[in-house]
Amino acid sequence: MRKFAVVVSCLALLSGQALAQSLPVEGTVVKIDEGAGKITLRHGPIKKLDMDQGMTMVFRAQSPELLKQVKAGDKVRFDAEKVNGQMTVTGIAKAK
Numbered sequence: 001m002r003k004f005a006v007v008v009s010c011l012a013l014l015s016g017q018a019l020a021q022s023l024p025v026e027g028t029v030v031k032i033d034e035g036a037g038k039i040t041l042r043h044g045p046i047k048k049l050d051m052d053q054g055m056t057m058v059f060r061a062q063s064p065e066l067l068k069q070v071k072a073g074d075k076v077r078f079d080a081e082k083v084n085g086q087m088t089v090t091g092i093a094k095a096k
């Protein structure tokens with residue numbers, strides 16, 4: 001039983017790292033507004049969104065769950081897309 005628990009927690013750790021690595025943009029959470037479904041991130045360049053330089057900006061969260069995974073001050077990795085004309089965070093994880 002104990003061995004099983006160790007294996008499960010290793011798997012959880014590995015999949016968490018794999019997720020973080022699949023998220024292309026580095027950033028820091030500045031502010032989270034759960035009521036509005038928005039997150040302010042200071043981020044590095046995002047070529048696909050024509051942001052050649054880092055900046056601090058507000059993104060819409062694709063789902064409310066995304067905002068529960070991180071908090072202000074966290075270093076994170078995330079991905080973003082333009083959805084209906086709005087910059088939208090599609091995935092986010094705390095960086096290790």
Ligand SMILES: [Cu+2]
Nearest residue numbers: 043051055057
């Ligand atoms: Cu930006």
